Amino acid sequence: MTVTAAKSKKAYQTLCRVLERNDILHECDEKNLCVKCCVSGKETELKLIFVIEPPKMLISLYAPMNIIASWENASDLAFALCVINDSLSDGHFCFDAKGMGVYFKMTSSFYNSFINDSIFEYMLSVAAEKTDEYYSRINALSVSWKS
Secondary structure, three states: OOHHHHHHHHHHHHHHHHHHHOOOOEEEEOOOOEEEEEEEOOOOEEEEEEEEEOOOOEEEEEEEEEEEOOHHHHHHHHHHHHHHHHOOOOOEEEEEOOOOEEEEEEEEEOOOOOOOHHHHHHHHHHHHHHHHHHHHHHHHHHHHHHO
């Protein structure tokens, strides 16, 4: 096993341990180093997807939001997300032009670093905080444009 593969597997195991310790139900895919889970926010329930990418030595967190835009309003929504992203210190909102949806994304590199529980706890808290903070505003923009 290469150093990269060993570090990736350790990161995956650490993530699963953090979710178990916090009683967060999750679905593991050890072969693809992917974990899906749900956490409750103030505004909505978040469906989170963690992906560990060994070649890039990255941990990626995706939080798809239940927001769909129309094609006519796609550029306005994408611009609004850029404005929001400008105020964020970590993570960002993305517009998926193919599916016309919005998701929050956050990445962390484990190149030349030690992975411990705190990185996953931090990623979970930022994703929950930022999606809760901006969900109603982004959804209101999406709904108002559809009218």
